[in-house]
Each structure stands twice: as structure tokens, then as C-alpha cells.
Amino acid sequence: MSSPHIIVVPLPIAGHVNPLVQFSAKLVKNGMRVSFIVADYYYNRVMSAIAAEIQGEEDCHVGLQSQVKLHSIPDGLGPEDDKNDMPKLFLSTSASWPAMLEKIIQEINGSDREGKVTAMIADLHMGWALEVADKMGIKGSIFWPSSAAFLAVEFSIPNLIDQKVIDNDGVPIGRQTFQLSPSMIRMDTEHLPWNLNNDLVTRKKVFDFFFNIGRALKLTNWWLCNTSSELEPAALTLLPNLVPIGPLMTPYKKASRQHLSEEGLSCLNWLDQQPARSVIYVAFGSLTFVEYKQFQELALGLELTRKPYLWVVPSSVITSTKFSNIYPDGFNNSLRKIVGWAPQQMVLSHPTIACFVTHCGWNSIVEGLCNGVPLLCWPFVAEQFYAKTYVSDVWKIGLAFESCENGIVSGGEIKNKLEQLVSNEDMRERCSKLGEMTMKSIQGDGQSSNNISKFIQWLKE
Template sequence: MQFSQKLANHGFKITFVHTDFNHERVMNAISECSRTNALVKLASIPDGLGPEDDRNDLAKLCLAILSTMPSLLEKLIQQINGLDGGSNRITCIFADVNMAWALEVANKLGMKGAILCPSSAAIFAIQDKGPKLIHDGILDSDGFPIIKGKFQLSPSMPMMDTTHIPWCCIGDTTSQKIIYDYIMQMRKASYFTDWWLCNTTSELEPEALSLSPKFQPIGPLMEFHETCSLGQLWQEDLSCLSWLDQQPPRSVIYVAFGSFTIFDLKQFKELILGLELTNRPFLLVVRSETKTNSNTENIYPDGFPGNRGKIVKWAPQQKVLSHPALACFISHCGWNSTIEGLSNGLPFLCWPYFADQFYNKAYICDDWKVGLGFDIDEKGLISREEVKKKVDQLLGDENLRARSMKLKEMIMNNIAEGGRSYENFSRFIKWIKE
């Protein structure tokens, strides 16, 4: 959505196609500002699943998408092109790399297209190099690891554990095979275009970007001014911003685990009590369904004092991360959160959940050295004592803070005039206009 709004700011008419399921969630979360002033028009098509189906079952979702959405997207485009004498005719299709089948639709309709990778260039490279990983004996023909242990796509890149290959840590083996096959089909569809855009920068991932001449960094894709966002799946609780205004500079621990992570009750209790042990103010994002679909009002530990913390169901994350009261970011290490935290010079405490998040943690802790990970105890939990220990260690390390600020400067220089991301995006805009 940030990419779409950036294009709209250059004068292009943008139609953003959601699934019906996500479209309804976005419309329920939308602000009045977004309803009246949005530059991006929303449309939607079914994803092939019923209202009772679990969209967190990614294998089932992949199968439904491929059997349903391509033909429906084609019909939607033809319908739009037939309206108002063709004044809003679709001329180009941009797709999330995980929806690259849309480029096959574009090709069928005689249109140009491009793909945008919402994860790191390294994860994009792993998907693109799937056949090479098979050739090198790391994966079998079904995408499962042959070897146990670590490998590198390139000598200068962080090591990756074979158990952390994205499709190898989602569900059971049947699901993993379905997801791998889907990813390889998206890989094939990606070759319908030479524009492989990545929400990253040349300083963050030089080796990953060098693995394909098609990779074009255009990040960070972020909102740097007040805008009317259409991209939220939950309504943002803006009260956290006024609460942050009341906190001292660099004092608040921000804790958010994205849109997928689900904690069990014991782990959530340890997290909450660990944050209390730090004796620091904290802002914690807890979605309504975070803990076994319980109501958030009933999920806090017995005796939770809550005198230092602010808990919300969803936060305006970019505004939170740029607030001067923030000291650090406890994150699941999703790529959007990673980019946003880095762009604000924040040190990380890494708590990955699944898929690419484990490799993002390796970048944060081992390559860029701007964060720390947590250790799991004999019960399989991150204890309250461990939470306090790592917060104290992170915030007591001035060198780590200095590296975070230096990385912020390098990242932000990319989108300034003359920066690599700026120049790549400018070339892309020129290509669209031509």
C-alpha cells in the first residue's frame, strides 16, 4: 500500500486489489480521512476460501488462490476497462512477488508489469535460487532439506539453518510441499518482467542484491508525513501517541509481533512479567486473537499491576517507531517491522515466529549487529528473567545504539535525491510513463 501511495503521489491512477476477506477488514478499520482523501482506489475479488475457512492455513490458501483468483482478476480488469469509455483503463499491473501469477494475467492481456518483494532481497534470492539449492544438494526435488545444519547463498551473507528456509517452517510436510510448489510457480511467473523491486537498500543487503541483476532496491518504503492510510487490517489505537508524549526520551520499550504471531498463555505471562521487571515504561500491542482467541480483557496474568505499561490492540507503528520516547523494539522481525525499526535508528530484541523472520534475526544480530536474541529455558519458554536481562544488556550497550544510528543514516540516504533507491524508483517511474 505504501508503494501504491508513492506511485499515486507521482500522478498515477492506482487501483489496489485486495481479497474480499482483507477488503472487508480494511474497510472496517479505515478512518474518515482515508475514506474521503485517499489517492488509491480499492477493489477486491474472492480468494477461493469460504467465510468459515482459516486463512492462516497458508497451504490451503495457496491452493485456493491459484484455482480462483487469476480468472477473477482478468474479469475485474476487463470490467474496469469497459467503464466510462475506458478513461480509467488499466495499462500496467504491479504484483506482490507472492502473487506473481498476476503477471501471467498481464501477459495474457498484453500489458506490462512489475513485481515488488515485501520481504528481504535475501529471501527473494532463496526463492529464485530454489533450483540451484536442489542442484547443490541442499534441497531435494520437493523442496525439503537433504542436509541438516547451515548453509550460505553467498560467502558474505549470514548463515541460514536449513530448518529456517521459509517454506520449511510452516505447518506439516504436506503444507510445506504445497507452499514450496506455489513459490516455485511464482518464481516462474516472475520472469514475465525485468522489474524486480525490493523494499531494501544496497547497504543492508549488498551480497543478496548481487545475486541477480534484476534486483532493484527502492526502500525504505515508508510514510514520512501525515497521510490517509488504507493499509491497516485493524483499527489503530491513537491513544498510545499521547501516552508516548508523556514518557521521557529513550525510555519506552515497544513490543509488537505483527499480524501472524500467536503466543500461548504461559509465554505471554512471562513476557508481561518480564516487562514489569525492567522497571521501564512499555507499549505492548496485543491483537484480540493473540492468545488462543481469548478476549484481551481476560488474558493478563493474575496480579498484573500495569502501572508502567500501555497495552493496545493495534498501533500506528511508523508513528510509534519515530517517537523520541522509544528506547528499543522487541519484534518478531517481520521485514516491514525490521525496515521501519532500522529507519528510526532503534536497537532490536528479536523474537522470530516463523518463515523469513529467523533469517531477518540473523541479519539484525549477526550481520548488522544492532540487536540481540532471547534464549529459551528448559521449559521451552523465554522467561521473565531473560526478558529483563536482555533489555538491560541491550540498553546498556552504547556501541550498539551508535551502530543503530549509523545504519539509520545510511538507509535514509538511499531515498534522498542521488541515493540508489531514489534513482531506481525514478527510473521505474520513467519506465511507467514511457
């Protein structure tokens, strides 16, 4: 009998691609073939990431890389469009990808070498892909890479309309906070998932897109989520059909560095030279843009701590500013290292990391806590505010910044919060304990581990 052949369809944004890369490595380890759909501009990055993930998985060998094949598709955006504009990506991929995906599946099924596609795993925001799978007689499953709390908001749209929290177009009926259940975190209407763009027409299109996600869910009984019952018991109770399989993380303490880029390797080599628990790690993901004035205050605050820090500043931040130098005058701290990209899980597992200044993307939060690294929260949009509430109010494993009246977080506030966080041993201990509990869920007889085993068995049926 030939191996099951799984086609994986992520939303082409790093925070959605990376968890499915990690999950694909687990599938390969369990005897699957994987065809991974990727936007053309992500091809090389995903190829390297898959090689590193397979190397990191215990009992895997390099030959298993041949069991993963990437298929690149144009993202449907024009050359003038921002590749990180999520509303545009939602709309462009749902319009242009279905026909191309169907063609790829037909080509795979017509090949003697690859074996026919037997199942599909699609990102929830690529749920239309399950309609393609259903049309072609392929069983499918949905994968959600973020928190169950965020997903619960999308599933609760009809209730939010009935309770007059939002109108029929998703517009908040006045700013207010709400709870989806008595045990859930409080949420703010200003941070609803579809409020990703100031253009009201685009907001309405994205709201309708989320509202119609339910069609895809009716095509499968497998709703997978990169979370665990240790992290989100209330949200998982609210969504009983959601199957936790997280945290999807590779044990990078054992992983080889051989697949790293020169820049990534330089980060780890620099960390090797620092004292234990001394380094502040600062990274805001691939989508976050920090305004010039705020950027300068952040640089100032880091300098004021007089501690070593590793700061990820993507090249897009530098090229997007009209100023010739985005750093403050006199900014020359010899203790710092600034890079355009860092191998984040490897960085966070390094013993020299003292704390993590993060935008509160779900992957970053989970990677931080699973490595026992206290978090300093700086959310920018939507789900990041929910994650911040978890960190500072529910789990109590980190702090959050307070901004001035003009919305700027001052250099002094940054310095003070960093000093508070680094010196708080109780918070570090809570973070370490929660991380250990969460990691146990994907090991041995843990709930997430058992759920993955059941899902793999279903794939093989």
C-alpha cells in the same frame, strides 16, 4: 494524454499489503491512477492506510485520494479457515483470483471514467497475476516486500537440490547450515521458506508453488524489492536483476494523526506523556501466535523491568486461549499500555521509544532501524530468522533471546536482555547511523530513489 493506470495486486496479508500501499502513494504523487486489489476483509483498513500515506507524502493533497480505487475480492478461503494461514492463502488465491482479476480489469477498461489499465504491479507470491496481464496485453512488474536474502533462497532451489541440501520435494537432507555465496549470511535448513506448516502434503504444495515462481519472472524485466544496497549488498549481488526501491516508508514525523483510529490515537497520546527513550515497544505482527506459558513469561519479564511499555496484543491472541485470564496474577503495572493495534511507524518514530521487541518481520526490522530504534529479536518462522541474523550478527544493532531447554524464553531472560539493550549506547548509535544511511537511499539522488524514478518513467512510456 491520460494518466497511466496501474493495477496493484498484493498477497492479502498485512506484511505484503502495507509496502504496496506505501508504494501506491508514491505512484499517485507522480501522476498515476491506481486500482488496488484487496481481500474483502482488508477493505476498510487499506482505505484508511492509503489516506494516511497520501497525507504523509510531501507535496500531496487530500484530492489525490480520488486517484486510488480499491477493488475487493473474496480470499477463496472458507469461513472455518484461518485468514492468516499463508500456505492456504498461496494456494487459494492462485486458484480463485485469476478469473476475478481478469473480470475487474475488463470492467475497468470498459469504463469511460477510469481509463484503461496500462500496467500491473504484482506481489511475487501473486506472480500468476502477470500471466493474466500478459494475456490482456498489459505490461507487468513483480514486487517483493521482504528481504533479498529470503528471495535468494527461493531462487536457489535448483542449486540447493544439486548440493544435496534438500531433496526434490524440498525436504532437508538432515539439518545443516548453508551459504548461498561466501559473502551471504549462514542459513539453517529448519528455517526454509516452505516450512510454514507441519503438514507434509501442504509443505510439498507450497514448495512446488515457490519452485514455479520463475514462470512469472520471465514475463517482466522489473523485479522490485523493498530493500536497499546499504542493508543487503551481498544478496543484491547474488540477484543482479533485483531492483532495490526501499525502504518504502512515509516520514511520519510530519504526518497528520487525523486518519488514526481511536485506539491508534490513544497510543500516541500515551507516548506523549512518557519520558524520552523510556518506553519498550512490543509487537509481533499480525500472524504470530504466542503460546499461553510463553505469553505469561513475556508479561512477567516486562513487569520486572519496571519501565513503561507499549504492548500490542491482537484480539485473536486473547480469543484463542482457553484460559479466562491470559495475564499473570498481580499483573497491574500502571506504567504499561496494552492495545490490540498500534500505528507502528508513528510509534517507532516517537522520541519516547527506547527499544523494540519484535518477531523480526522484514517491515518491522526496517521500520525500527530507520527510526534508530535498537531491536530485541524474537523470530518465529522462516525469513524472521534471516532478519535476526542481520540484526544481531551483521549490522549489530540489536540482541536476540536465548530460550530454555523447553523452548520457553524466561521472564528473567527477557528482563536481562531488555536492560542490556536499553543501556547499550554504542548499539543505539550504530542503529541510528545505519538508519540514516538507509533513508538516504530513498531521498534525492539515492539509489532507491533513482530506481523508483526510472520505474515511473517506464510506467509512463
